[in-house]
Amino acid sequence: MKVLKFGGKSLANGQGIQTVVDIIDQKVKKGEHITVVLSARGTSTDELEAILEQAVKNENYQEALDAFKKYQIADFGNVNFLEEFEILDKLFEGVSLLGDYSKRIKDQVLSQGEVISAKLVTHLLKERGVNAHFTDSRELIITDGQFGDAQPLDTLSKENVVKHFEKYNGTTVNVVTGFIASNAKNETTTLGRNGSNYTASLLANYLNAEELQNFTHVNGIYTANPDLVPDAKKIERLSFTEANELAYFGANILHAKTIIPLIEKNIPLRILNTFDHNNEGTLITSEASEKGIKSLSVLENVSLINLEGRGLLGKVGVDARIFKALAYKNISVSIISQGSSERGIGLVVSADEAKQAKATLEQEFESDFYKRDVSSITVEKDVSVISIIGQDLSTFHKPYNALIRNQVVPLLFNNTVTGKNVSLVVKKNQLHKALNVIHGEIFEISKKVNIAIFGHGLVGGTLIDQILTSAKEIEKRKKIHLNIFAVANSRKVLLQKNGVKKEWRGDLEEHGVVYEIEEIIKYADVHHLENLIAIDNTASKEFTDHYITLVKHGFDLVSSNKVANTLSFDFYKELRKTLEENQKQYLYETNVGAGLPLIDTIKLLHLSGENITRIKGVFSGSLSYLFNTYSVENRKFSEVLQEAIDKGFTEPDPREDLCGNDVGRKLLILARELDLSNEFEDVQIDNLIPENLRDGDAASFLGRLQELDPVYEKIKEDQKEKHVLRYIGDLSGDLSQEKGVLEVKLVSVPESSALGQVKGSDSIFEIYTESYGDQPVVIQGAGAGAAVTARGVFGDILRLTEKG
């Protein structure tokens, strides 16, 4: 015989209840021998509990009670629930008059939910011609007198069950009320929350069932609650031992005590989905799985009590006193953790018992307060416990580090010495994020990286398109899911938590909203987005004001914008300090040489102790293009300059290139990589814009480009023969000192020299070091352009995802 148990959601009005009747009917038609155990329907138990609370406070509960009754008879007007409704009427009236109720009364109230459920299903089955028999488990399962959480008396209960099933056997389908039982005085008792599962496993045990099928609204046991972790995977098979661990740590679908009767008789348990017939669910048997499973479970509605005091050090029996005092009040402690210094003890109790637990401990430690041995007992109310089942401490650093990177700092953690289980207490508002971060880490499922892109012009726009084009391939190869959840310009942001699509330009136009940076931070927080990266593809000083805020809120930074690295040295240091404090990274490889691997090379050389003595070269892609072309072609300066602008080589405001600021910034960035503390003002710059063209805005400057022609015509003509113009950056001086010499200048060099041979928009960097002597390390290649720069930014993003 198989025992089928259906939960509340399966029995809800509409599709649920009809499907349950179909399932039973079909099994009977196939000749299967089955027994059915039912929970109360929908949310009936919670509703009855809520009405009870209203009644005890003498509030008007009638409306809620009427709604409850209406739900129960909704489509089933021909089923007679008068007896149950009358019991409820009387009980609630009494509670309302007395202003009080006992656990005994509560059990009587709640039991009506299961009675109504079983009565209804019996009726519906009979209408289909199934030989169904309503079976009130109060006549079968006899318990001790602990109302609300009664313990079955096995011998007596088994005898009753066996007798009943001998009487109602053959084709009879016994439809049994779950959860409820009675004591020796024939009073109604209940088996605690999840009690219906317990009833089902007791029956399976007493009747030596071949399988217990637990029908729920999910497809089985998952590696985590799929409502909280979208990437959660179904576990096909589990051993009872593993299920027991899961159950204990809050996998709501099971309750630890429900497994024991099944283990005793080696009865398989299958978790099935009422609403998905084709799914085979999760099968739980006594066979151990080879690899061992890992799963995350959560205890919500718990509080953390923290007992602090210097005087606790070395005192004998403190824990014993805590447990004894709490046990006296029937308060269970699910986790206790104590530092080796014994200065503080943290314990986790159910949230609704936290207040009483605190009062109990205050009473117990009253004299210790006077002696100042105990200084405080505090309650942290909104916490949750995450248990990583199947996890030991050998690899725990991985999920732990991932949490810290995401600014989730557990309040407390503990592990079991035998068995694999590590539990963490986290703030409730961080639960969702914490679960997803840990889950991604331990299952090595694609790590989701959530990216906010500021600036979607030439570089930013190209980057977004590059990411969207490559995202699938990257996910396949590297298991990294790049999710661009925000795209912003100086006015509007497009926020899409599941990632912008290739139509992002139109979407931003249509759905973009005016924003403050704090709103984007809040959006990430509210949607529990982990592994956050902010990308700065603006050229804006204003935007760099947000860097510190972003880092403090858990964002790593990547920027093509050079401004942040060239503000005051104080800001430079403050940003790095903030990054360190928050364990965040800032990558900016494209700041110098666009996509060329320059900064990384210099960093490595410097870090490895290689003494860099000078860096010299053509630092600007746009000015390289300008002078390389102008020097050898017989064209106007303004014409070639316009070409450089059109090709996307220049800064958003091209005067930044021509005035030397852009090269000056790059030079300063490199100097600071060598630990020099130069300021931007230290850079000696040859400004290429004649003084009469320096005032005014970019637009008026662009309208007067021809005025540059005679100036540069003359400079070109004044050169020695076979010489060409180059605009170079030069970092020299004694670089072991605090500051170096930084120069940006226009020079005329032999066309046969290394600098003279640079072509197109190439940059060239000559890095002189002590070991390499007169032969510098040379890095050369495209020094500007949206595509190469975006690729460089993309590289930084991938580097970050690998670091994490």
Ligand SMILES: NC(=O)C1=CN([C@@H]2O[C@H](COP(=O)(O)OP(=O)(O)OC[C@H]3O[C@@H](n4cnc5c(N)ncnc54)[C@H](OP(=O)(O)O)[C@@H]3O)[C@@H](O)[C@H]2O)C=CC1
């Ligand atoms: N081009 C190249 O070869 C290289 C460029 N870079 C750097 O890349 C950066 C981007 O250059 P590029 O793409 O050419 O610039 P664009 O002018 O094409 O784009 C700039 C973008 O930044 C946005 N923006 C400006 N201010 C803000 C702000 N305060 N907040 C949010 N968004 C803002 C703009 O929006 P809006 O339209 O609203 O103003 C625009 O979307 C620059 O810092 C540049 O130095 C680095 C290496 C090479």
Ligand SMILES: N[C@@H](CC=O)C(=O)O
């Ligand atoms: N405008 C810059 C772009 C790269 O940093 C340049 O010309 O090099």
